[in-house]
Amino acid sequence: xxxxxxxxxxxxxxxxxxxxxxxxxxxxxxxxxxxxxxxxxxxxxxxxxxxxxxxxxxxxxxxxxxxxxxxxxxxxxxxxxxxxxxxxxxxxxxxxxxxxxxxxxxxxxxxxxxxxxxxxxxxxxxxxxxxxxxxxxxxxxxxxxxxxxxxxxxxxxxxxxxxxxxxxxxxxxxxxxxxxxxxxxxxxxxxxxxxxxxxxxxxxxxxxxxxxxxxxxxxxxxxxxxxxxxxxxxxxxxxxxxxxxxxxxxxxxxxxxxxxxxxxxxxxxxxxxxxxxxxxxxxxxxxxxxxxxxxxxxxxxxx
Amino acid sequence: xxxxxxxxxxxxxxxxxxxxxxxxxxxxxxxxxxxxxxxxxxxxxxxxxxxxxxxxxxxxxxxxxxxxxxxxxxxxxxxxxxxxxxxxxxxxxxxxxxxxxxxxxxxxxxxxxxxxxxxxxxxxxxxxxxxxxxxxxxxxxxxxxxxxxxxxxxxxxxxxxxxxxxxxxxxxxxxxxxxxxxxxxxxxxxxxxxxxxxxxxxxxxxxxxxxxxxxxxxxxxxxxxxxxxxxxxxxxxxxxxxxxxxxxxxxxxxxxxxxxxxxxxxxxxxxxxxxxxxxxxxxxxxxxxxxxxxxxxxxxxxxxxxxxxxxxxxxxxxxxx
Numbered sequence: 001x002x003x004x005x006x007x008x009x010x011x012x013x014x015x016x017x018x019x020x021x022x023x024x025x026x027x028x029x030x031x032x033x034x035x036x037x038x039x040x041x042x043x044x045x046x047x048x049x050x051x052x053x054x055x056x057x058x059x060x061x062x063x064x065x066x067x068x069x070x071x072x073x074x075x076x077x078x079x080x081x082x083x084x085x086x087x088x089x090x091x092x093x094x095x096x097x098x099x100x101x102x103x104x105x106x107x108x109x110x111x112x113x114x115x116x117x118x119x120x121x122x123x124x125x126x127x128x129x130x131x132x133x134x135x136x137x138x139x140x141x142x143x144x145x146x147x148x149x150x151x152x153x154x155x156x157x158x159x160x161x162x163x164x165x166x167x168x169x170x171x172x173x174x175x176x177x178x179x180x181x182x183x184x185x186x187x188x189x190x191x192x193x194x195x196x197x198x199x200x201x202x203x204x205x206x207x208x209x210x211x212x213x214x215x216x217x218x219x220x221x222x223x224x225x226x227x228x229x230x231x232x233x234x235x236x237x238x239x240x241x242x243x244x245x246x247x248x249x250x251x252x253x254x255x256x257x258x259x260x261x262x263x264x265x266x267x268x269x270x271x272x273x274x275x276x277x278x279x280x281x282x283x284x285x286x287x288x289x290x291x292x293x294x295x296x297x298x299x300x301x302x303x
Numbered sequence: 304x305x306x307x308x309x310x311x312x313x314x315x316x317x318x319x320x321x322x323x324x325x326x327x328x329x330x331x332x333x334x335x336x337x338x339x340x341x342x343x344x345x346x347x348x349x350x351x352x353x354x355x356x357x358x359x360x361x362x363x364x365x366x367x368x369x370x371x372x373x374x375x376x377x378x379x380x381x382x383x384x385x386x387x388x389x390x391x392x393x394x395x396x397x398x399x400x401x402x403x404x405x406x407x408x409x410x411x412x413x414x415x416x417x418x419x420x421x422x423x424x425x426x427x428x429x430x431x432x433x434x435x436x437x438x439x440x441x442x443x444x445x446x447x448x449x450x451x452x453x454x455x456x457x458x459x460x461x462x463x464x465x466x467x468x469x470x471x472x473x474x475x476x477x478x479x480x481x482x483x484x485x486x487x488x489x490x491x492x493x494x495x496x497x498x499x500x501x502x503x504x505x506x507x508x509x510x511x512x513x514x515x516x517x518x519x520x521x522x523x524x525x526x527x528x529x530x531x532x533x534x535x536x537x538x539x540x541x542x543x544x545x546x547x548x549x550x551x552x553x554x555x556x557x558x559x560x561x562x563x564x565x566x567x568x569x570x571x572x573x574x575x576x577x578x579x580x581x582x583x584x585x586x587x588x589x590x591x592x593x594x595x596x597x598x599x600x601x602x603x604x605x606x607x608x609x610x611x612x613x614x615x616x617x618x619x620x621x622x623x624x
Contacts, residue, residue: 025453195400195403196405198404200417202390203390203417203421204387204388204389204421206387217409218406218408
C-alpha cells in the first residue's frame with residue numbers, strides 16, 4: 001500500500017484541520033484505524049452475517065423449531081427436505097434450531113453485557129471519583145461478591161426464584177459487573193488526576209457534571225475493549241448454565257443447550273454437536289478479533 | 304477601601320507519610336481591582352499551592368488555614384456549592400499545562416460553552432456566539448473552525464489561548480495565571496503575555512501571575528511578591544524591587560538573569576545550594592544557609608516582614624539591625 005499524501009504529514013489531523021475539513025474526534029480516528037485491521041473487519045462482517053441469519057432464517061425456513069417429524073429421527077445432514085444440518089432425537093430440524101438458539105445466545109450475550117456495563121461503569125466511576133473511605137468501602141463490597149463462586153451464586157438464584165430466562169440475564173449481569181467496575185475505577189483514578197479535571201473544577205463545574213462529561217468519556221476506551229470480550233464470555237456462561245440445565249429451557253433453545261443435548265449422542269449423531277459448537281466457536285473468535293482490533297485502535301500510545 | 308482579595312496568614316499544610324508538610328506559611332497580601340501582582344519563587348516555594356488553596360483546589364491531603372477574603376467575604380471556608388458559583392465566574396484560573404488542561408473527548412467550543420451555560424444560564428446558541436467572540440479576542444484564527452476542533456488538533460500556544468479564553472469568558476474580577484507560558488516557546492510566550500496585558504487593560508480584570516521568570520514580571524506586573532520555602536520574603540512595587548532589592552534572595556535572583564551584554568564565556572551568577580526541604584524546618588530564616596550575609600540571629604529566629612520603603616516590605620534580619 002502506498003501512503004496517501006496526508007499521512008506523510010505526521011498526525012494528519014493538523015493538516016485536515018488546516019484544510020478546513022470536519023475535524024475528527026479521537027473516536028473517529030480510532031474507527032479509521034479499526035477499519036484498516038483486516039481480521040477485525042472480517043470478524044465484524046462474519047458476526048453481522050451470523051446475527052442477520054439468526055434473525056431471518058427461523059422466519060423463512062420451511063421447518064419451525066418445534067416441528068417434529070417421526071419419519072426423520074436423527075437424520076444425518078442432507079439437502080433432501082431442507083434438513084441441511086440433519087435432525088435431532090425428536091425429528092426436529094437442527095438448522096432452524098441452531099439459528100434460533102443463536103438468537104437467544106447472542107441476545108443473552110448482549111443484554112447481560114449491557115447490565116454489567118451500566119452497573120459496572122456507574123459503580124466504578126463513582127467509587128474512583130469520590131475516593132477515600134467511600135471508595136474503600138465500595139471496592140471491599142466488590143471483593144466480597146467476587147469471592148462468591150459464580151456457579152454457586154447462580155444455583156442459589158435459580159433455586160430461590162425458579163428457572164426462567166430473565167433470571168439468567170440478571171444472574172450473569174450481576175456477576176460480570178464486578179470486573180467492569182474494577183477496570184472503570186482504576187481508569188477513573190488515573191483520569192481524575194488529569195489537569196482537565198482540575199480546570200473543570202476551576203471553572204465551577206459541579207461534581208456530577210465532571211463525572212458524567214469529563215471523566216466517563218475518558219475511561220471508555222478500555223471499557224469498550226472489555227465489552228467485546230465480555231459478550232463472548234457471557235455467551236459461554238449461558239452455554240454452560242444451559243448445559244448443566246440451569247439456563248434456557250425447552251422448547252426454547254440456545255447454543256449451550258444444543259451442545260448439551262448433542263453431547264449425549266456424540267457417537268450416533270455427531271452433527272448434533274458439530275453445528276452449534278462450530279457456530280459458537282466462530283462467534284467467540286469474531287468477538288475476540290474485534291476486541292483485539294479495538295484495543296489496537298484505541299491504544300493510547302498511538303494518539 | 305477594602306481590597307478585592309485580602310489574604311491574611313494563609314497557611315497550607317499537607318498530610319504525608321512522613322508527617323505534616325507546611326507548603327505555605329503565614330502568607331499575607333492584598334490584591335486591588337485591576338492591578339497585576341506577580342508571584343515569583345522557585346519550584347516548591349508554595350506559590351502555586353497558595354493560589355490553589357484560595358480557589359479550594361488543593362489536593363485531598365491538603366488543608367488551608369487563615370483568612371482569604373474576596374470583597375470582604377471569607378472564601379476559604381465556603382461550601383463547595385458556593386465556591387462553584389465563584390470559581391470560573393468571579394475568580395478564574397489558567398493552568399500551567401495547557402496541553403492537558405482540556406478534555407480530549409470534547410470539542411473546544413463545547414468545553415468553553417459549559418462555563419457560560421453554567422454561570423450565566425445562557426442557551427447553547429447564545430453561549431456559542433459568546434465563545435466565538437472570546438476566541439476572536441484571544442486571537443485564535445478561524446474561530447468558527449476551531450470551535451469544532453478537538454484539543455489535540457491545536458498547537459500548544461493555541462491551546463493556552465483557549466485556556467485563557469475559558470478563564471475570561473465570564474469576565475472574572477480576578478484571573479490567576481499559574482505559569483501560563485512555561486510550556487511554550489519564547490515567541491508564543493510573548494504573544495500570550497501581550498494578550499494578558501491587553502485583557503487587563505480592556506476588562507479591568509486583576510491578574511495574579513505566578514512565574515519564575517523575572518522578565519515576565521517586569522513586563523506585566525505592577526507589584527511583585529517573592530516567595531521562598533513557603534514564605535513571602537519580599538513584596539513591593541516592581542520598579543522598587545528591581546532597582547533596590549532588599550532581601551538577599553531577591554538580589555540573588557536578579558543577579559542570575561542572563562544579559563545580552565554579559566561575556567558569554569563567564570558563568571552566570573547563581574545562588575549556591577538548594578532550597579531547604581519543607582519537611583524538616585528548624586527555626587531561623589529558611590534562606591540562611593544559602594545566604595552570603597547570614598549572621599548570628601539568622602539560624603535562630605525567623606525574620607518577620609518589615610517595611611523597608613513605600614509599600615515595600617522584606618523579611619531579613621540584616622534590614623532590622
